[in-house]
Amino acid sequence: MKIIQTSDFKYLNEIIYLYVEAFSTGQSQQHIDLESLNQYIKLIMKEGYAHIAFENEKITGTVLLCPLILDKDLPLEISKKFNIKKCIYVAEIMVTENARGKGIGKRLLEEFFKNVDKKRFTYAFIRVWDQNIPAISLYKKMGFTYLTSIVQTKMNVDQSGTFDMHKIYLHKKIN
Numbered sequence: 001m002k003i004i005q006t007s008d009f010k011y012l013n014e015i016i017y018l019y020v021e022a023f024s025t026g027q028s029q030q031h032i033d034l035e036s037l038n039q040y041i042k043l044i045m046k047e048g049y050a051h052i053a054f055e056n057e058k059i060t061g062t063v064l065l066c067p068l069i070l071d072k073d074l075p076l077e078i079s080k081k082f083n084i085k086k087c088i089y090v091a092e093i094m095v096t097e098n099a100r101g102k103g104i105g106k107r108l109l110e111e112f113f114k115n116v117d118k119k120r121f122t123y124a125f126i127r128v129w130d131q132n133i134p135a136i137s138l139y140k141k142m143g144f145t146y147l148t149s150i151v152q153t154k155m156n157v158d159q160s161g162t163f164d165m166h167k168i169y170l171h172k173k174i175n
């Protein structure tokens, strides 16, 4: 497996593909507005960066990082307690469906912690749906611990209405 660190916009379409594959099907399926998603991923790549995993030149997963300040849903509880300017946000992590369970997610996070700018950032944060057992298990294994929770309103995949998702924030000290 090869893992690169990049902010190159040439990977935008493949990152978007991974995102749509991960979040428009399965348990957490929801409507995804492609234009907004495109803007969102561009913002992350402009203000932050990605680690991308490849197997035989094919992308198998990615983790997207950006300053925590970009999280528009950040609870006051966190912004009051931490020096937000020194916090980095694991905005997204996704592994292509047929490559899950092979250690790629773990390798991506290890790569992130190995290479993160430790002079600039002292804490890493992550937000996850409280029913996402694979993701929560991975984050706990990597040493993230629970901080607080929020409720987000999402659009049904067929746009027929909305539903609530309970999300939890986890954090880990960078050292």
Ligand SMILES: CC(C)(COP(=O)(O)OP(=O)(O)OC[C@H]1O[C@@H](n2cnc3c(N)ncnc32)[C@H](O)[C@@H]1OP(=O)(O)O)[C@@H](O)C(=O)NCCC(=O)NCCS
Residues within 6 Å of the ligand: 022, 092, 093, 094, 095, 096, 099, 100, 101, 102, 103, 104, 105, 106, 107, 127, 128, 129, 132, 133, 134, 135, 137, 138, 139, 141
């Ligand atoms: C969450 C995700 C990135 C994990 O990536 P992955 O490459 O499959 O995870 P790994 O193989 O590196 O697993 C590492 C650890 O995570 C945990 N884990 C992974 N999948 C799991 C599962 N299905 N059930 C329980 N624990 C799981 C285990 O502790 C595992 O360690 P182990 O193999 O030693 O038991 C992947 O499932 C994914 O892309 N999901 C869809 C997108 C998503 O939900 N992203 C997170 C949004 S916050």
